[in-house]
Amino acid sequence: MSASAPARPGGRVTAGRRPPHGPRWRVRGLAGGVLLLVGALLLPLGLAALWARAELTETDRYVAAVAPLAGNTAVQQAVVDDVTDGVMAHIRLDGLLKAVPRAERPAVRRHFTRGIRQFVAKQVRQVVTGRGFPAVWNGVHRTAHRTLDGRLAASGRSAVTLDLTPVVERVRRQLSHNGMGLDLLRRVPRAGVEVVLLKAPDVPRIRTVYEVVRTGALLLPPAAAVCLTGGLLLARRRRRALIWAGLGCAAAAGLLAAALALARSRTLDALPAMVSRPAAGAYADALTGPLRTGVWLLIGAGTLTAALAAAGPPAVRALRARRLAARTGSGR
Secondary structure, X not given: OOOOOOEOOOOOEOOOOOOOOOHHHHHHHHHHHHHHHHHXXXXXXXXXXXXXXXXXXXXXXXXXXXXXXXXXXXXXXXXXXHHHHHHHOOOXXXXXXXOOOXXXXXXXXXXXXXXXXXXXXXXXXXXXXXXXHHHHHHHHHHHHHXXXXXXXXXXXXXXXXXXXXXXXXXXXXXXXXXXXXXXXXXXXXXXXXEEEEEOHHHHHHHHHHHXXXXXXXXXXXXXXXXXXXXXXXXXXXXXXXXXXXXXXXXXXXXXXXXXXXXXXXXXXXXXXOOOOHHHHHHHHHHHHHHHHHHHHHHHHHHHHHHHHHHHHHHHHHHHHHHHHHHHHHHHO
16 A cells, blocks of 8 residues: 555545646646736725725715814814905905004004904804804815716816805804904905815816726726636635735735825825815825725735635644544543
């Protein structure tokens, strides 16, 4: 009896099972490896496409993502600054300065402007930190997202703005209840204040990205599933293939996490000086929060799959041996 041939309990001898060799099996193994690699790369890309599609097309989801920002200190300060700048742009002090000597007018203008700005900012801050502001905040963003969705779905180059008119209207009501603000009330613009979210020349480029995202969200997740399944079926050693597939998905998701962090840093660095970086960072974190959570879940799932596949058969054999030893010990 050959020493390499294992004997079964009944005394029969079977030849040792070895993975088949030959050009056909090598091509099959190579194809399986390529499919696993492609699937591991497509999976996080599909996750990103699904997230982008949801953020661009689902208004309720977008509003739910930015709703907590109504209580963010940096965002509140940015709204106070924007609304105050919009109000101050319509305030003219020429009539008040007629009685002031010409040489003293610049100093008096600066003094009045500083005092009026502090007063207006205080009124705006009371509105922004009030209990009714979250509802106004959600309504403003709901309108802006619907406008964005309409701009991307249609043709044209109209800019997309965040209209802060509801905030300005509350400031007007705040000033109407303040005797010192009656004169300012007549100067507050009824047209409101708008923050440009997407400039008109950038709309066609973003529309192209929008179409790519919509298509990718439909194709990438199924393609990743097909590639991973096909790669596992073609693999000569499926346990090893499952280990590498899990590690590959985790590594690809890690690269996506690093790319998100790098994109966030560079985007904030490229913002104009007038834009509040803390507020912009809070916006970015709120919008990408679901994606970052999904990425870390994918990293964990891939790592866990690889660990279970690596420890699976030895663990099963050890458990069986332990159970057999327990039964033998109890039978004695």
